[in-house]
Every structure is written in structure tokens, then in C-alpha cells.
Amino acid sequence: MRVCLISTYELGRQPFAVASAARWLADAGAEVTCIDLSIDRLDELAVRQARLIAIYLPMHTATRLAVSILPKIKEMSNSAHLAFYGLYATANKVLLRELGGETVLSGEVEPCLVRLYRQLEHGDSIALGDEVHLAKQRFRLPKRDGLPELGRYATLDMRNGQQRIVGYTEATRGCKHVCRHCPVVPVYQGRFFVVDRDVVLADVRQQVSAGAGHVTFGDPDFFNGPGHAMRLVEAFHGEFPELSYDVTIKVEHLLTHRDKLHRLVESGCLFVTTAVEEIDDAVLARLEKGHTRCDFVEVIEATRSAGLTLSPTFIPFHPWTTASGFLDLLNFVAEHGLIDNVAPVQLSIRLLVPEGSRIMELDEMAIYLDDFDAEKLSYAWTPADPTADRLQARVREAVQTGDREGMERREVFRALWEIAHESAGVMAPPLPTAGAHAHPVPVVSEPWYCCAEPTEDQLAQA
Numbered sequence: 001m002r003v004c005l006i007s008t009y010e011l012g013r014q015p016f017a018v019a020s021a022a023r024w025l026a027d028a029g030a031e032v033t034c035i036d037l038s039i040d041r042l043d044e045l046a047v048r049q050a051r052l053i054a055i056y057l058p059m060h061t062a063t064r065l066a067v068s069i070l071p072k073i074k075e076m077s078n079s080a081h082l083a084f085y086g087l088y089a090t091a092n093k094v095l096l097r098e099l100g101g102e103t104v105l106s107g108e109v110e111p112c113l114v115r116l117y118r119q120l121e122h123g124d125s126i127a128l129g130d131e132v133h134l135a136k137q138r139f140r141l142p143k144r145d146g147l148p149e150l151g152r153y154a155t156l157d158m159r160n161g162q163q164r165i166v167g168y169t170e171a172t173r174g175c176k177h178v179c180r181h182c183p184v185v186p187v188y189q190g191r192f193f194v195v196d197r198d199v200v201l202a203d204v205r206q207q208v209s210a211g212a213g214h215v216t217f218g219d220p221d222f223f224n225g226p227g228h229a230m231r232l233v234e235a236f237h238g239e240f241p242e243l244s245y246d247v248t249i250k251v252e253h254l255l256t257h258r259d260k261l262h263r264l265v266e267s268g269c270l271f272v273t274t275a276v277e278e279i280d281d282a283v284l285a286r287l288e289k290g291h292t293r294c295d296f297v298e299v300i301e302a303t304r305s306a307g308l309t310l311s312p313t314f315i316p317f318h319p320w321t322t323a324s325g326f327l328d329l330l331n332f333v334a335e336h337g338l339i340d341n342v343a344p345v346q347l348s349i350r351l352l353v354p355e356g357s358r359i360m361e362l363d364e365m366a367i368y369l370d371d372f373d374a375e376k377l378s379y380a381w382t383p384a385d386p387t388a389d390r391l392q393a394r395v396r397e398a399v400q401t402g403d404r405e406g407m408e409r410r411e412v413f414r415a416l417w418e419i420a421h422e423s424a425g426v427m428a429p430p431l432p433t434a435g436a437h438a439h440p441v442p443v444v445s446e447p448w449y450c451c452a453e454p455t456e457d458q459l460a461q462a
Contacts, residue, residue, distance in 0.1 A: 001121045003050055004032075004043075005034045006034075007037065009038045009061050009065050010058055011154070014168055014207075016218065021113050027114075039148040051081065051120055058087055064377060084104050089105055108137050108193065109133055155444075160440060167216070168207075171194070171200050172224055174220070175188060180287050180361065181357065197235060208240060208243065214270070215243060220248065221249060223256075233245075233263070236268070245268055250290065251290070254274060269308060270442050275289075280325060280328075281293055286320070296312075313346050314346045317350040320383070335432065343409070345403075347395060347416055353365075354379075391419070413431070414431050
């Protein structure tokens with residue numbers, strides 16, 4: 001029986017969860033075709049021949065793009081069983097059902113997809129429902145040969161004239177933390193699952209054979225299991241001493257495990273992404289981030305001491321944003337020498353409130369929330385400061401302009417600097433110089449982010 005797995009977008013990466021599902025389904029006897037619409041056009045023959053079509057929804061942008069392409073898929077095939085899987089699947093199950101989805105899965109879904117495949121193959125009734133599945137599985141080596149070749153995905157610009165092809169794998173899934181705004185939480189509820197070290201290394205090995213010179217570990221938090229993480233990077237560096245990598249680690253974990261930061265650098269870690277989100281302690285408390293502004297300052301110092309490049313992410317626009325608060329964030333970034341470390345899109349992101357978000361547990365959200373916006377897959381909300389939305393629109397336009405024109409991060413930041421001071425009603429001083437801490441920061445060629453609104457170009461292309 002033919003199966004078609006479709007990915008719309010995963011930050012310029014070759015999608016791990018599609019390759020993983022392909023392995024499980026192929027092992028069960030399926031003839032699997034993988035389509036990545038961020039790279040290739042929709043394969044009409046593969047869609048028409050498939051008895052099962054499963055669309056991968058790992059994030060907001062991917063889901064928006066999938067919804068936009070769905071009419072074309074249904075036009076090509078009205079007989080295939082249509083399934084959706086990934087973090088954003090069960091969160092949007094009502095909409096996905098309305099659009100023709102018959103099975104909606106989140107969590108540890110590979111065994112479920114195999115069960116669905118077998119039910120369809122044997123003509124049995126489908127009994128999976130709209131479910132989150134968190135049964136522990138034994139991970140298998142992802143089957144990547146059906147996806148576009150690795151060299152067609154994002155590259156890493158080392159800022160010294162060198163480009164590296166970027167591989168992508170996962171050492172864990174889920175997260176043991178329950179930050180209110182995070183899309184991982186409604187699915188995993190504070191649980192995480194370890195991918196066997198031998199599987200991770202074998203996956204890296206096959207991507208190195210395909211040309212990877214750098215690997216992103218896509219775990220929501222690489223230090224959820226610090227022992228597993230450190231044993232993995234030791235083995236990684238032992239086998240691939242010339243290979244670099246990057247990871248994502250919470251601010252509080254960077255503090256707790258600061259003794260491990262030097263070893264990350266020594267084993268090839270080029271940079272660490274950390275979800276700071278805000279520098280306002282009251283907002284951080286609402287989000288239950290587990291760190292403070294002072295903690296982040298401490299992390300900046302600790303990572304610099306270790307020689308580890310920091311790549312902070314933010315959610316600057318939320319119900320409590322003010323013009324002065326946004327200006328404070330830009331001042332903080334400039335004063336701490338982080339302008340080149342922060343991707344401009346991170347300074348434009350507006351909080352998404354999908355179905356099931358823990359942010360709705362806050363009583364005060366009733367003041368700001370409006371109805372669910374099915375087009376944007378988020379509850380509409382109005383900020384306390386009526387000028388904040390206009391500010392966000394100007395910031396977003398400046399960021400998109402910078403992306404279209406290939407502007408350097410500092411150039412885009414300078415435009416935001418002017419906008420922020422104007423919005424706060426104060427004169428903009430000269431932008432601080434790069435300072436002693438400045439050095440070339442590696443930049444991935446894919447500029448967008450999982451919770452950024454898709455651009456008009458992305459939607460039009462879909």
C-alpha cells in the first residue's frame with residue numbers, strides 16, 4: 001500500500017519526524033513517498049496513488065501552510081485517508097476535522113502511524129481517534145533517502161566566507177518543563193523521551209555521508225537529560241572531531257550546568273539557542289519561564305567566559321507589551337553586546353495562543369482574549385497598551401524588508417532602534433558600537449522561526 005508523507009516547513013531543516021515515520025512505515029511494508037513542500041512542488045502522482053496521506057505539523061507556520069495547500073491535495077485525491085501528526089495536530093483537531101482530516105495524532109506517533117497503515121491495509125475500522133500518544137517507543141534510524149538531498153536545505157554561514165551544510169537530528173523529544181506559552185507542553189505535559197545514543201549517532205553518520213558539516217540538535221531542551229546529552233556529545237566529538245553542532249538549552253539549565261559549557265565548546269558546539277522570551281520579570285513570572293532578567297545577565301557572562309556563542313530568542317509582543325518595554329529590550333540587547341547574536345525576526349514575534357495553551361490558565365487573560373481566529377490558528381488578543389500592535393506591525397515590516405534586501409543584523413537592528421525610540425517618544429541616541437565582545441556569529445540561511453507569522457511569499461508559494 002502506498003503512503004505519502006508531506007512536510008510543509010521545518011525551519012529549513014530536513015524533517016526528522018518525516019524521516020522517522022518513513023522508517024517505521026517502510027519496515028511495516030509500506031511504499032513510502034516523502035514530499036517536502038519547502039523544497040519541492042507537490043507530487044501529483046504520489047498524492048493520487050496514496051491510500052494514506054499523512055501531513056506533518058510541527059509548528060505554527062507549518063500548519064498555516066498545510067491548511068493553505070490542503071484544497072489542492074484534496075482535489076488530487078478524494079479517496080486517500082487523510083491524517084495529520086505533530087505538535088500542532090491535536091491542538092487544531094477541530095479545524096483539521098472540518099477540513100477533512102480523519103486521523104489527528106500528536107506525541108510519539110510512529111507506532112500509531114503503523115497501526116493506522118495496517119488498519120487501512122486490512123480494511124479494518126479506524127480506531128485511533130484524535131489522540132496524544134505518549135507510550136515510550138524504541139526509536140529507529142530515520143529513513144532520509146526519500147527526502148530532498150541535504151544540500152538543498154539551509155546552510156550555516158560561518159561569517160568567514162565558509163558555508164556548511166546543516167544536518168538535523170534529535171536526542172530527546174518533549175520537555176520536562178511546562179512554560180505557559182510553549183506548544184510542547186499541551187502534548188507532552190512535562191514528559192520527555194530519550195532517543196538511544198546509537199540511533200542518534202547513526203543518524204548523524206548518514207547525514208555526514210550526505211555532506212553535513214554541522215548538525216543541529218533540535219531537542220526543545222538539550223539539557224533535559226544532561227547525562228545523556230554529555231555522553232552523546234563526547235561520542236559525537238570522538239567520531240566526528242571536525243564536525244560542529246548547535247543545541248537549545250533553557251536559561252536556568254545554562255546556569256545549573258555552567259560547569260559543562262566549556263566541554264560543549266571543546267566538543268564542537270558553535271552556539272546555543274536559549275528561549276529568553278522577555279527581560280521583564282513580571283512577564284517572565286506569568287510565562288513561568290523559571291528565570292529572571294538577572295539570571296539571563298549571568299548566562300551572558302557564563303557563556304562568554306566559556307567561549308560559547310549565545311543565540312537568544314524572544315517574544316517581545318504580548319498583552320503586557322508597552323513601547324517603553326520594547327525599547328528597554330532593545331537597550332538591553334545593545335548594552336550587552338547581543339545585536340549580532342539575535343536574529344531580527346526574534347524582535348518581531350507576537351505571542352500565539354493556540355488551543356490548549358497554558359497561558360489561558362491566567363485569570364487576567366480574560367481581559368485581553370477574544371475569539372479563536374481559525375485563519376491564524378490562535379486566539380485573538382488585544383494588548384493593554386493600544387499602541388503596541390501598531391509598533392509590532394512596523395517592526396515586522398522592517399524585519400521582512402531586511403530579509404528581502406539581505407541586510408545585516410546590525411542594519412535591521414538600527415531600523416528597529418529608530419522605530420522603538422520614535423514610538424516611545426524619545427530621541428534615538430547613536431547605536432552603541434559592537435564593543436569588545438563582538439565576533440562573527442554563525443548564521444543559518446533560513447531566517448524565520450516556528451512561531452513567526454508566515455510571510456505573504458510563503459503563503460503564495462504554497
